[in-house]
Amino acid sequence: MMNGNLSSDGGVTDMRGRHRDGLDTPCLVLDLDRLDRNLALMRDLARGAGKMLRPHAKTHKCSRLAARQWATGGCVGICAAKLAEAEVLLEAGIPEVLITSPVVAAARVARLVALAARFPGLRVVVDARENALALASAARQAGITLEVLVDVDPEMGRTGVSFAAAADFAQWVAVQDGLRLRGLQCYAGHLQHIENAEERASRSRALLGRAAEVFRRLRASGLPIDLLTGAGTGTAEADLGIPDLSDLQVGSYCVMDAEYLKLGGADGRRFDRFQPALTLLSTVISANHADFVTIDAGLKQLYFTPDAPPLPIGRPGTWRYEWFGDEHGRLFPPPGGARPALGERVELILPHCDPTINLHDLLWVTQGDTVVDAWEIDLRGLGQ
Numbered sequence: 124m125m126n127g128n129l130s131s132d133g134g135v136t137d138m139r140g141r142h143r144d145g146l147d148t149p150c151l152v153l154d155l156d157r158l159d160r161n162l163a164l165m166r167d168l169a170r171g172a173g174k175m176l177r178p179h180a181k182t183h184k185c186s187r188l189a190a191r192q193w194a195t196g197g198c199v200g201i202c203a204a205k206l207a208e209a210e211v212l213l214e215a216g217i218p219e220v221l222i223t224s225p226v227v228a229a230a231r232v233a234r235l236v237a238l239a240a241r242f243p244g245l246r247v248v249v250d251a252r253e254n255a256l257a258l259a260s261a262a263r264q265a266g267i268t269l270e271v272l273v274d275v276d277p278e279m280g281r282t283g284v285s286f287a288a289a290a291d292f293a294q295w296v297a298v299q300d301g302l303r304l305r306g307l308q309c310y311a312g313h314l315q316h317i318e319n320a321e322e323r324a325s326r327s328r329a330l331l332g333r334a335a336e337v338f339r340r341l342r343a344s345g346l347p348i349d350l351l352t353g354a355g356t357g358t359a360e361a362d363l364g365i366p367d368l369s370d371l372q373v374g375s376y377c378v379m380d381a382e383y384l385k386l387g388g389a390d391g392r393r394f395d396r397f398q399p400a401l402t403l404l405s406t407v408i409s410a411n412h413a414d415f416v417t418i419d420a421g422l423k424q425l426y427f428t429p430d431a432p433p434l435p436i437g438r439p440g441t442w443r444y445e446w447f448g449d450e451h452g453r454l455f456p457p458p459g460g461a462r463p464a465l466g467e468r469v470e471l472i473l474p475h476c477d478p479t480i481n482l483h484d485l486l487w488v489t490q491g492d493t494v495v496d497a498w499e500i501d502l503r504g505l506g507q
């Protein structure tokens with residue numbers, strides 16, 4: 124791998140112990156102390172409510188970071204969005220992984236069952252009889268019992284069975300030979316970024332409350348299910364109040380991003396309990412215009428959303444970032460604000476953490492100004 128931050132043998136030894144100013148840009152920098160504070164805060168919030176965590180690795184795509192979440196405590200598992208992510212996490216030693224999207228198509232089902240035969244801590248969601256029958260048949264052939272959760276649609280329409288159909292479907296899944304039903308998943312992605320904290324909380328409590336009702340009914344009927352999993356960073360604190368919720372699938376809380384930081388939080392404050400731990404270091408590569416500079420971070424390095432632009436750190440006022448091609452972006456200082464000089468570094472809080480991380484190979488881990496490690500983003504690009 125050729126990377127300006129790596130030694131000629133591809134190792135990270137050249138940078139470890141050095142000042143982060145020595146990092147070549149654009150690159151992702153992870154502040155270890157902030158990360159640890161975010162992990163501990165979510166663990167403590169969950170513990171205080173008698174809940175477990177099942178953090179979602181789709182955010183960071185990094186098995187080292189998942190292992191740190193596990194080591195921080197309070198985790199019952201780690202979530203993966205896709206089968207290929209689950210393969211890497213399990214191989215890396217994460218004991219329990221839930222795949223939060225249905226695994227469909229014959230070749231993928233075969234791969235899933237082969238993985239479950241090696242790693243009994245693998246679980247997957249189902250939302251269709253046809254898929255459940257395929258999973259059950261493959262599991263029987265492999266001589267294993269596959270642990271599944273029924274995905275309940277929080278009226279978002281992406282995946283999942285409706286609230287009305289969930290109980291019957293779960294009863295049917297529970298009697299399929301080759302499957303073991305562990306419970307329900309209900310993740311309300313469409314609520315996570317509602318600006319108003321009260322509205323976000325009340326809508327999430329109402330929806331998860333309906334999933335909890337189905338869960339209670341199933342248990343009352345004698346089904347031995349024990350998991351009701353859901354929640355994201357935006358609704359986590361409200362969802363802690365749902366008594367039946369067993370664990371929270373929080374993702375972004377570990378590193379945070381501009382999309383979350385711009386939301387309203389409790390008591391009229393911003394959504395700022397979890398602090399941005401991840402930034403993109405960039406460099407001004409051209410400064411020939413009076414009102415903007417060009418930096419080395421474009422679409423290939425920074426996923427951009429106009430409603431939550433990247434936030435330059437340590438530069439007061441409202442800065443504007445504009446996409447300027449695959450390799451470049453342009454930064455407009457606020458009126459009267461000083462323009463960074465040619466060669467100057469600009470550190471940006473990411474607009475949306477997940478898709479930006481997926482563009483990079485490494486997280487450069489720092490404490491204070493010192494680079495202490497580099498973690499491979501080893502789930503990068505694994506979308507199958």
Ligand SMILES: Cc1ncc(COP(=O)(O)O)c(C=O)c1O
Pocket residue numbers: 179181182202223310312315354355356357372373374375376
């Ligand atoms: C199924 C599922 N669970 C949990 C999460 C984590 O959400 P957040 O990053 O908002 O915490 C996601 C994110 O998209 C998700 O798709």
